[in-house]
Amino acid sequence: MLLKSVEYVRPDTVPEALDLLRSNVGAAPLAGGQSLTNVLKHRVASVDLLVDISALAELRSITRTAEGVIEIGSCVTYDEIDHSREVRAGHDIVARVAAHIEDQQIRNRGTIGGNCCLSDPTNNLPPLLVALGATMNVRSAGGSRQVAAEDFFKGYFLTALEPGELLTSVTIPPLLSGVGAGYVSVSVAADSKAIVRAAARVEVKGVIGEARVVLARVASVPVRHRGMEDALRGAPPTAESVRAAAATIGNELEPIADSHGSSQYRREMARVVAQRAVLEAIAEGGGK
Numbered sequence: 001m002l003l004k005s006v007e008y009v010r011p012d013t014v015p016e017a018l019d020l021l022r023s024n025v026g027a028a029p030l031a032g033g034q035s036l037t038n039v040l041k042h043r044v045a046s047v048d049l050l051v052d053i054s055a056l057a058e059l060r061s062i063t064r065t066a067e068g069v070i071e072i073g074s075c076v077t078y079d080e081i082d083h084s085r086e087v088r089a090g091h092d093i094v095a096r097v098a099a100h101i102e103d104q105q106i107r108n109r110g111t112i113g114g115n116c117c118l119s120d121p122t123n124n125l126p127p128l129l130v131a132l133g134a135t136m137n138v139r140s141a142g143g144s145r146q147v148a149a150e151d152f153f154k155g156y157f158l159t160a161l162e163p164g165e166l167l168t169s170v171t172i173p174p175l176l177s178g179v180g181a182g183y184v185s186v187s188v189a190a191d192s193k194a195i196v197r198a199a200a201r202v203e204v205k206g207v208i209g210e211a212r213v214v215l216a217r218v219a220s221v222p223v224r225h226r227g228m229e230d231a232l233r234g235a236p237p238t239a240e241s242v243r244a245a246a247a248t249i250g251n252e253l254e255p256i257a258d259s260h261g262s263s264q265y266r267r268e269m270a271r272v273v274a275q276r277a278v279l280e281a282i283a284e285g286g287g288k
């Protein structure tokens with residue numbers, strides 16, 4: 001189907017883009033365009049003005065502080081994340097996940113900002129960013145604000161962004177000594193959409209300290225499993241205690257059923273991927 005005729009503008013600065021978004025009710029930001037152009041072609045949504053933010057220098061940088069905090073501009077592509085020395089230096093897991101999003105063409109165009117702002121529950125980055133305790137940096141013509149990643153995703157194709165707001169960057173805290181991250185999916189095929197996935201960030205100081213366990217594809221947004229997190233805290237970092245903690249994942253989850261798996265299958269796989277993601281995080285943290 002052909003794209004309906006739509007106005008297109010390429011602003012030179014972020015303030016100019018924000019002005020355009022504020023003064024045009026039917027305007028939408030265009031980043032990699034991988035999802036938005038498909039949505040428009042299928043007439044699922046209509047937009048009067050595409051504000052192309054993909055080349056704005058301010059949204060395209062990756063910085064790393066001396067303390068190991070990284071800030072990734074919203075228009076940085078998956079391929080750029082994969083090949084970034086700043087990201088690889090302390091957040092290898094972010095680069096590894098970006099490197100396995102679909103195929104090279106998608107990775108050349110798709111952006112971290114578009115991946116998050118779409119809030120598609122099948123997308124790879126949202127559960128990881130929630131597990132890592134990331135902060136979403138948001139700007140409008142009226143000012144700026146920060147939203148914790150776990151409060152950013154509100155539902156299917158719904159985020160905390162208000163009309164006229166742009167996600168400008170994502171800040172990820174350091175993975176310090178003794179802290180590791182893990183990410184495990186059950187997918188239809190290698191690098192394709194996940195049936196269920198888990199991301200974890202675990203601190204080990206003799207016993208397990210703070211732990212974040214995030215499940216995806218079991219609800220419309222990434223879900224932190226507090227029961228498993230509580231069960232991990234203070235436990236020895238062994239396969240037995242992680243398996244026992246994963247057993248707290250139960251009928252409180254009501255995943256969708258589709259041609260790839262029943263709700264019960266997804267629930268059982270959630271226990272398996274959560275366990276593996278936590279063990280991966282423990283192994284990674286122990287190696288530092």
Ligand SMILES: Cc1cc2nc3c(=O)[nH]c(=O)nc-3n(C[C@H](O)[C@H](O)[C@H](O)COP(=O)(O)OP(=O)(O)OC[C@H]3O[C@@H](n4cnc5c(N)ncnc54)[C@H](O)[C@@H]3O)c2cc1C
Pocket residue numbers: 028029030031032033034035036037038074075101102106109110111112113114115117118120122123124125161165166167168191192193194
């Ligand atoms: C064939 C195919 C397979 C795919 N498979 C996967 C997959 O396995 N895993 C995966 O994670 N993704 C997958 N994707 C999705 C892909 O990663 C998209 O690139 C992503 O969902 C959207 O990113 P984008 O940069 O293309 O955003 P766009 O399509 O440009 O924008 C998406 C939405 O976000 C809004 N938006 C974009 N940037 C901002 C911003 N900075 N601030 C505010 N709003 C913004 C837009 O207005 C739009 O509503 C796939 C896409 C295709 C076409």
